[in-house]
Amino acid sequence: MENCIRPIALGKKNWLFAGSERAGQRAAAIQTLLGTAKLNGLNPAAWLKETLEKLPMWPNSRIDELLPLTPEQITAIKQTLPEKATW
Numbered sequence: 001m002e003n004c005i006r007p008i009a010l011g012k013k014n015w016l017f018a019g020s021e022r023a024g025q026r027a028a029a030i031q032t033l034l035g036t037a038k039l040n041g042l043n044p045a046a047w048l049k050e051t052l053e054k055l056p057m058w059p060n061s062r063i064d065e066l067l068p069l070t071p072e073q074i075t076a077i078k079q080t081l082p083e084k085a086t087w
Contacts, residue, residue: 037068044068 018024034044051066058066064074 033068040068040070040073042068 018027034048037044037047047068054066064078065071067074069077
């Protein structure tokens with residue numbers, strides 16, 4: 001168990017010096033995506049590399065497909081969200 005939290009404990013000191021609150025939020029978002037990839041059985045480094053290569057040409061309307069989730073998980077999440085309001 002201790003080995004599981006070691007990266008978090010070691011990173012605490014470094015994360016104090018992210019540069020700004022906004023940079024800290026970005027770092028947290030990236031850590032969350034990498035952690036999600038790992039939990040879903042993906043190689044986080046490979047997923048990130050592949051995603052960054054696809055991103056410049058990827059349509060905004062399909063951006064959710066780049067998340068480190070299975071298509072089934074994305075569908076389940078979409079079903080729990082309220083429908084978009086029409087303005």
